[in-house]
Amino acid sequence: MSILRVGVTGCGVGQSHIRAFQSLPQEFEVVALCDIDLAKAQSIAAELKIPHVFTDFGEFCGMEELDVIDLCTPSFLHATQTRQAALAGKHVICEKPVAGSLQEVDELIALERASNVRIMPIFQYRFGHGIQKLKYLMQEGLAGRAYLSTVETAWRRRAEYYAAPWRGKWETELGGALVTLAVHAHDMLCYAIGPAKSVFARAATMVNPIQVEDCVSASLEMADGSFASLSVTTGSSQQISRHRFCFSQLSAESNTEPYNNGADPWIFTGDSPEINTQIQAALQRFTPQPEGFVGQFTRFCAALRNQTELPVTLNDARMSLELITAIYHSAQTGQPVNLPIGKDHPQYASWRP
Incomplete structure (x- = not known):
């Protein structure tokens, strides 16, 4: 397969994507940029040496x-x-979220199955070396049974963040901190532990005068029988992201860098000196792969070339959206929600109130 020719639409986070693609010249070439702001698109295209610029998405496609x-x-x-x-x-x-409901993501799954194209949602945090080391230790059989996982997304968002007219609104952002901020941290939980079985949650708007939630607390029973606790806020003066996993044979704690806590350093503590020795020996064998957007795009190219499963699939996105749906439904009804969520659920077609 020759180099993949890429067109990027959206000049916000799209600039980070472009730079990641351009760092992989043997795999990708960015040949077009699309944005409704022509002047902005032309300026970025000139800076990043992208030959074609569009404002009409249909022409772009x-x-x-x-x-x-x-x-x-x-x-x-x-x-x-x-x-x-x-x-x-x-x-x-x-980019996340790939859809605004379980119905929409199921329709995309059906479309992908019926076509020759591949669809990859963005969850780049899961490729950080820290979370990858945890996955490796689990695969080596050194973690044991999961007991309890805690995930904190404590960030700060002020009025200027919501100056973008689509943010803070149900119809355009599709949700609040749960959907567009903490979604990565919660994906890392499910990437390591698997799907949730039951959810009880509370959500509220406390920090900013917006339509959507900016504070969430959720208690989960995972499908493997372990428990998980999620906390989300945009009102933390000290911004952190933190994961802590307690297994029968080890505990794992992430760094607290708010936007890069999937990366090193992570602390792995064995439940005995013998297990500690085995952990250190296993980590010596760990082979680091590229992280972040570069890591996800590298794996995407390899999957297309080798006709293997994508590094992030629409089924991964569905698991993420299923958790979002369950949290919203529980917060709105005051009742626990059992998963999986099917077509008969009242919020299958939309979690928005």
Whole structure:
């Protein structure tokens, strides 16, 4: 397979995606940029040496030279634009959330199965060396049974963050801190432990005068029988992200860097001196792969070339959206919610109130 020719739409986080693609010149070439702000798109295209600029997404999808369309647009556009790009015969990479409901993501799963295109949601945090080391220790049989996991997303968002007209609104952001901020931290939990079985949650708007939630507390029973606790706020003066996993044979604690806590350093503590020795020996064998966007895009290219499973799949995104749906439904009803969530659930078609 030749180098993949990529078109990126959205000039916000899209700039980080472009730089990641351009750091992999043997795998990718960014050949087009699309944004409704022509002047901004032209300026960024000139700076990053991207030859083609579009403001019309339909024309952008019709560009024959494109192999991959990378969506970095506001949340409410993701499902529609993913469908449009896939129907144009392009592979799709899509920022979170890939859809605004379980129904929409199920429709995308069906579309992917019926076509020759691949659709990859973005969950780049899971490729950090810290969380990858935990996965490796689990695969080596050194973790044992999971007991309890805690996940903290304590960030600070002020009025200027919500100056973007699509943020802070149900119809355009599709949710609050749960959907667009803590979603990565919660994906890391499910990536390590697996899906939730039952959820009880509370959510409120306390920090900013917005429509959507900015504080969440949730108690989970996971499918493997372990427990997990999630806390989310945009009102923390000291910004941190933290994961702590307690297993029968070890505990694992992340760093607290708010936007990079999947990376090193993580602390792994064995339940005995003997297990500690085995952990250290295993970590010596660990082979680090690229992290972040670069890590996800490298693995994406390899999956296309080798015709193997994508590093992040629509089923991964569905698990994420299922947890979001359960948390919202529990917070709105004051009742625990059992998973999995099927088509008969009252919020299958939308979690928005």
